[in-house]
Amino acid sequence: MEAVLQNPRLMIPGPVEADDDVLAAIGAQTLPHYGAAWMRLFDETTQLLQQLFGTKGSVLMIPGPGTAALEGAISSLVPRGESIVTLDNGFFGSRMVQIVEACGIHAPAVRAEWGQPVEPDALRRALEAIVPRARADGQQVRAVAIVHHETSTGVLNPVRELAAVAGEFDLAVIVDAVASFGGVPVEFDAWGLDACASVPNKCLGAPPGVAVMAVSERAWEMAKANPTPHGWYLDLKTWAWYIENWGDWHPYPTTMPTNNVAALHAALEKVLAHGPEHHFASIQWAADCTRAGMQELGFTLFPAPDAAAPVISALITRPDVSPADLQAYLARHGLMISGGLGELKGKIIRVGHMGRAKEPAVVEALLEAVEGFLKEKAQNH
Numbered sequence: 001m002e003a004v005l006q007n008p009r010l011m012i013p014g015p016v017e018a019d020d021d022v023l024a025a026i027g028a029q030t031l032p033h034y035g036a037a038w039m040r041l042f043d044e045t046t047q048l049l050q051q052l053f054g055t056k057g058s059v060l061m062i063p064g065p066g067t068a069a070l071e072g073a074i075s076s077l078v079p080r081g082e083s084i085v086t087l088d089n090g091f092f093g094s095r096m097v098q099i100v101e102a103c104g105i106h107a108p109a110v111r112a113e114w115g116q117p118v119e120p121d122a123l124r125r126a127l128e129a130i131v132p133r134a135r136a137d138g139q140q141v142r143a144v145a146i147v148h149h150e151t152s153t154g155v156l157n158p159v160r161e162l163a164a165v166a167g168e169f170d171l172a173v174i175v176d177a178v179a180s181f182g183g184v185p186v187e188f189d190a191w192g193l194d195a196c197a198s199v200p201n202k203c204l205g206a207p208p209g210v211a212v213m214a215v216s217e218r219a220w221e222m223a224k225a226n227p228t229p230h231g232w233y234l235d236l237k238t239w240a241w242y243i244e245n246w247g248d249w250h251p252y253p254t255t256m257p258t259n260n261v262a263a264l265h266a267a268l269e270k271v272l273a274h275g276p277e278h279h280f281a282s283i284q285w286a287a288d289c290t291r292a293g294m295q296e297l298g299f300t301l302f303p304a305p306d307a308a309a310p311v312i313s314a315l316i317t318r319p320d321v322s323p324a325d326l327q328a329y330l331a332r333h334g335l336m337i338s339g340g341l342g343e344l345k346g347k348i349i350r351v352g353h354m355g356r357a358k359e360p361a362v363v364e365a366l367l368e369a370v371e372g373f374l375k376e377k378a379q380n381h
């Protein structure tokens with residue numbers, strides 16, 4: 001019982017539980033971050049990432065959380081005092097506004113209600129107003145920042161269409177794909193993206209510790225031309241220098257978390273083994289199954305149904321069910337789910353479908369436990 005309580009099944013929106021072979025990879029003896037054996041692993045991992053990002057260009061592995069990569073992209077690409085139009089329809093959109101502003105960059109926001117996607121037409125209308133206004137104020141809009149899967153609401157923003165609108169204004173596109181990469185298609189080159197960041201510990205099913213980011217040619221040029229990067233380590237110009245000058249043995253400025261990269265490599269091989277569509281479908285299956293079961297029990301999907309991502313299910317609880325009580329009951333039965341963030345706290349629950357949470361037995365265990373909770377509740381009244 002003690003062990004169950006200490007190690008619940010993680011059905012939260014990340015981090016996720018990894019498969020045993022991924023854990024074996026991270027548990028193998030540490031390699032130095034240079035030398036032939038490591039470089040083989042590094043190059044292969046880079047190629048697998050390129051394949052999944054849909055890019056022939058650069059992919060970086062940056063030690064740290066997804067936020068490190070995002071902050072690096074934002075502060076490297078755009079000089080202080082200029083603007084990044086930032087899409088905000090949830091907790092992580094608001095976080096992006098905070099990151100942009102912390103870098104000394106203006107973040108005029110295009111907002112949509114929580115639970116709704118940001119529509120491409122809304123972005124176009126906003127840019128038609130913001131771009132000339134910025135210019136009149138003597139500065140420039142340089143980029144658009146988009147959260148792909150807004151994990152606080154379960155909404156998938158239409159990045160392909162939004163990036164096309166940014167393209168009409170010749171703006172770079174920075175994407176937080178932390179909770180979408182590996183769960184739904186991301187086509188970096190075809191969609192015209194410039195920086196797209198993610199992590200191993202959501203849809204890829206590996207432990208946290210290293211961020212990944214695809215970087216376009218235009219992004220490298222913007223970074224090299226930026227006179228005001230706000231640091232050294234997360235400045236893409238620093239990374240470019242190491243790729244260009246130390247490329248054959250150490251194409252990054254610092255020590256690499258080689259164990260984390262080994263786990264990422266193992267996870268990517270699994271995601272790509274039968275084609276990524278197969279992996280996407282297994283997450284979608286868990287989402288469909290969970291939603292059907294929970295709706296039968298009286299819960300309602302929170303996001304607009306045609307904008308709901310498969311990655312998590314954000315569900316409005318029945319009026320007689322407090323999210324905290326349900327979470328506590330599930331915790332006693334070895335299952336960990338999440339509640340709402342920000343304005344959705346106390347209103348919704350969030351169930352992740354990534355990592356081992358997508359296994360049929362785990363989905364079944366959740367539905368059974370929720371049924372048990374409702375039965376117990378009915379008996380106590």
Ligand SMILES: *Cc1c(COP(=O)(O)O)cnc(C)c1O
Pocket residue numbers: 014065066067068092147149150151176177178179199
């Ligand atoms: C989890 C998450 C983050 C935070 O990622 P870190 O690795 O903790 O920096 C950012 N954005 C989205 C959309 C997320 O789901």
